Amino acid sequence: MNRLLERARRLEAEIVAFRRDLHAHPELSFEEKETARKVASEIERLNVPYRTNVGGHGIVADLKGERDGPIVALRADMDALPIQEEADVPFASAKPGVMHACGHDAHTAMLLGAIKLLKEQPFPGTVRFLFQSAEEINAGAKAMIEDGALAGVSEIYGLHNLPTLSAGKLATCHGPMMGSVDRIELHIQGRGAHGAIPNEGIDPVVCASAIVMSLQSIISREVSPFDPVVVTIGSLHAGMANNVIPDTAVLTGTVRTFGKKVQATMKERIERIAGQIAEGYRCKASLRYIEQVPVLENHDEPMAFVDETIDRTIGKAGRIEAAPTLAGEDFSVYLRHVPGCFFWLGSGPKEHAERAYGLHHPKYRLNEDCLPIGSAILAAIAAERLKHLQTSEKDGR
Template sequence: MMDWFNQIPVEKITEWREHLHKHPELSFKEFETSQFIYDTLSTFPNLELTRPTKTSVVATLVGTAGEGKTIALRADMDALPVQEESEVDFKSENDGVMHACGHDTHVAMLLGAANVLSGMQDKIAGTVKFIFQHAEEQVPGGAQELVDAGVLEGVDQIFGIHIIPRLTAGSLGVVSGYTTTAADGFFLKIQGKGSHASTPELSIDPIVVGSHLVMALQTIVSRNVPAKEMAILSVGEFHSGQAPNIIADTAKLSCSIRTTNEEIRDLMEKRVREVVNQVAATYGATVDLDYVRGYSAVYSTPELAKSAFDSATKVLGKDLVYDSPMLMASEDFSAYTKVVPGCFMFLGGGLEAEGCGYMNHHPKFKVLNEAMVNGTKVEVQIILDLLGSK
């Protein structure tokens, strides 16, 4: 066992997580959450604390073992507008708000790592930045705000961990290359001309226009995106009409689009706009297209992914560390990896048989407290491997 394992505040990590879980706050409103983090960090030695934005906290640890790189570790802190239905003893006390994505565990794990490493200043050659980020769940996201505030200035590499249920508690998945997808999409209003169903010649039927659009949109990936690239377009919503004998005036469509490559991402938007306008023009309808860009894809630099994999194996053992496939979700950690090399990892939160059968964002989302100590171990070991005095 590593000699610093005994320094991990396991009980405190659980206590911190449960406190945060009881008191969740939404994106950009994490006032009490960030103050709790700040106050907790204030009890650790050798840290310089700053507040880059109103609801974020950065702790900086400058090692005294010599000069070296600056490595950042990041945890997000915001909750979701979800009414909790999970069966835990520390349920949310804020009605309609829940830590349904595990950000409370991310904070607790990183507080644990900061606690351990702040006591090892004389063993670190370089600088560690512990970034406690607000507003991951709401575009444009807290990560971009922190980048704009200069938090990554001087940072050489950045690492992050996200907890996922339905995976062995404490296991760690590492992706090399694209780690998440970009999440874009659109909201479309088709303006036609209504009439009675018995006089369709007097109408511009928005349902007909929308139906042709749904089919035409499906050809964008198959006819424009090279087979080697990843792209998904899914129309998830189509609403029009209120009665079988009335042709409505309007129809509404919404769509989700996933890509990784930024050039393909731009191509998808370009082709969506072209297809929407051309189909509408064919039928004489007008359209109001609200195309929304979400977060870019997270890219884990292969060299850093290997380094993280090796560090995790040292502290968890080879049976708990694995090469993970890309996650088809999105994450604003991408704002960091567009600026500096980084690696984003996935921590198992527990199996379905252990009550962890509901995925992130579900009202019954649940992960096990005992998984968190492994996240802390990995974060500490990454720093020791990259900045530890030789």
């Protein structure tokens, strides 16, 4: 298995060059047309069958092994973020206000590297490569699935770079790893008035302020302290003038949980608190609650296999236990359909990675030493897992 890593390191210059090109030319969610064109060109050069425009600008490529067997999928996301880059690198984004601040350029380059490695690696069955649009807006995985990306797939695997973990390290987590993601949109209806004559109006701003504070009582007084929950109001928009009480206020926010049962209760709780507080302030509140992605929960057998594969490929010392996080990932949608596993790949500096700029920061910077490691790990997981699955099928298990 270490030979895969050796071969990946021989491909490092190619993987790095492709990643830098994508980094310099980022594209937002569902706008990844040029990124997809570059990916398709590489896949075509490798003579691997593929189809385009899957779930937006997504690409699905199938690499068949030496004989028939199951299908194992590997996934990378391609979209960038609406962030102005501040990282001092020669290949910084050439597009104002758009940046690969989450490293999806690296994920894409690593998955192409895995294709190159597996082209020379004997394995049974088929490895399916999913290059996905729109992870950042929690829409791409659903769109890929609706377009048949998981048809026939037995298991799926994916990774995400982590700049606060040193390159050369990987982190895995058994069970729930990342939080569910829901969006809330609250509309508060009041009645406008002159700011100097508040008694003639019904102030939605005061009402909205009370709602923001009271929503935190869900976490402190309604949910068990052993059930992680976050309710964050990220925007509050009301009015245009300093001396006018507006008619309405609009709040948007995010809800994160770590369990299906708790997630299922959050809409009612937010609706009840917002509605009753609004009534107390003589306003009316209406809630739009949008469930975006579920909890990302790794499956036991695939997770154990990933641990074993990492240990055999880079050594057990290179693997640590990942701390769960309420950050979300739409890979969780795939895991609701087929078994699989998601894990972290260190992409930070060799020393003091914990001090590095994190994901989504304008000064985010990826240590490219992680690229061949990611390609090798993905290729090793797919090839070895297919061998295991085929043996299990023969044994009737």
